[in-house]
Amino acid sequence: MSLALPDTFDLADTTVRELNRSLHLAEGGSCTVLNPRGAHSVAAGLTSPIDVTVDGSVGYYCAGMNQQATVHVNGNASTGLAENIMSGTVRVTGNATMSAGATGHGGLVVVEGNAGARCGISMKGVDIVVGGNVGHMSAFMAQAGNLVVLGNAGDDLGDSLYEARLFVRGTVASLGADAVEKEMGPEHLGIVADLLEKADMSDAANPSEFRRYGTARQLYNFHIDDIDAELATGATP
Amino acid sequence: MTDGMMDGMTDRSWQHRESYTFDRHVIAEIRRAANTGIYRIRGFGAKRPLPTLDDLVFLGASMSRYPLEGYREACGTDVIIGAERAERPVRLKIPVTIAGMSFGSLSAQAKEALGRGASVAGTSTTTGDGGMTQEERGHSETLVYQYLPSRYGMNPDDLRKADAIEVVVGQGAKPGGGGMLMGQKITERVGEMRTLPVGIDQRSACRHPDWTGPDDLEIKIQELREITDWQIPIYIKVGAARPFYDTALAVKAGADCVVVDGMQGGTAATQDVFIEHVGIPTIAAIPEAVRALQELDVHRGSVKLIAAGGIRSGADVAKALALGADAVSIGTAALIAIGDNDPGLDDEYRALGSAAGAWEDYQDGTDPAGITTQNPELSARLDPVIGGRRLANYLQVLTLEAQTLARANGKSHVHNLEPEDLAALTVEAAAMAGVPLAGTSWIPGRDGPRN
């Protein structure tokens, strides 16, 4: 069952449940959400290519697990913005607190302001562009995808990360375990240029200003000694 | 007499006496550690002696308690989870569910066998740390989708295909630890499902990435309900650490069901030191979880309790229910039912340095029974149809045994079993389970006789 989307939902007199139920049933169109007032789970679990504009700040898990939809927040977002996003685009004009884009598998998350701790934690293919800074433990255990930070990164960036690529224009307070700086090749300049363009931030930064960080792959496997085997083969002097 | 004659006549058996403190397992482990420089990683559950439900007995009927006819009178076994909040509650025919074990840790054939057996028996299976496969969805009538810290393979489409969601906070074998899957088992398919490079030793996150405490979890559960349109129940699984508080906080966070997994609980791979030394036994955990549910007035009501960790028999099922659980969950026993540790494979287990009955190297991927492996030749050995039949038979026996015990105690539903039907064989069991030591009215730590 598909329903036509109303032009506006006013969360002053509509529940999040009613909003999300309508958004889940819609197959296309666009709408504006008014008076979110920090509500949680706004526009969570969308599955179709609809456009949702939220006028105001949202609580936890806005646009969580997004598929195909475009969600634009004119304000700030709290914890878990676009967590586990699969596809589509989620954008906030203000700041995002903890775990923005966490575990995202695909799509694009854009934070025009700063993002707090654990931005891109366990990311699995999503692209994240942050206009300002990211907090500590960002890209912790990040598996795949690209994190582009126009400002600075906090402590322990990319701790225990896998194959995700991290691009930071400013300073990095410290790198986490197994994270190292890597060379910016033409391919990487291209990735940054492309993401800046998708994020509408091409004028704000030049790809050549970014430095790249990734995994040293030293934690991929346990290090296991075997003295007995060495002695048996006579390898030990 | 010469010294030589003394030697011949004297009993020198002390020279063969093993130390209790440094027994042969301890010595072997010290030598292994010295050789490799890495802690021991293994599967299975705790192996050292622990208090178990064997330390409890049912009293049965007597002058003042009327039994039900064992073969004739009805004794209900059904369980409904999530009726209060979910549009589609989980309805189980029997109070035994199959615990979360990932594709990756288990072969596709093993997952299929579990699905087939559980579906015939009328109960649920559970995904694991690595996402949902089409095979297991297809073969499981009721499938619980685990939502874990790693979020490997976490996909909202699968979430919506599930019959329930289990938010995993912890696991009995390793409360406070994350998943582990060794490189041998990270094949192309497993690696792709988890977005991981092939062959790495996967050490999953132990903390959820986007919530940090019970207040956050409450909001997380609201999100999961929103995304699934309030259709399906939500469980919270915890390792048995602080079951009273953990259960109370799970209720507060909005769970429809709390799964408490005791320290005996099996695992696919973890540090031995974790398996043997963290968490409390199932017998001690259930009463504490029940106390929390009772204090919050939801016991046998809107929030169900599933107990796990070392459940082997219908007696264990009935005792867990008598202590107040609504259902139990099995991992290791289900694997044994479909063929794990098969004595017929003893030669092969021995070739791997183990023996049928002692095999614990689930982490290794070399399982001759084809269950805890991703090797295509080994896993092809497990016939999922036969495995499914074996599991269905086993689940039937657990249910029949639990019914037998319930009827003997005069109960027309297994949920009518109660602590009053039990006595403890040891002082420790009496204290932990909160039932009197057999032949006395003494419950250590509580004042006065019961009632």
Ligand SMILES: Cc1cc2nc3c(=O)[nH]c(=O)nc-3n(C[C@H](O)[C@H](O)[C@H](O)COP(=O)(O)O)c2cc1C
């Ligand atoms: C092979 C294997 C894999 C497991 N994988 C998971 C998992 O992915 N997630 C989880 O929460 N628990 C996992 N467990 C633990 C079980 O869900 C369950 O808690 C435990 O097996 C119950 O104890 P029992 O084995 O004594 O029945 C696994 C257990 C085994 C034996």
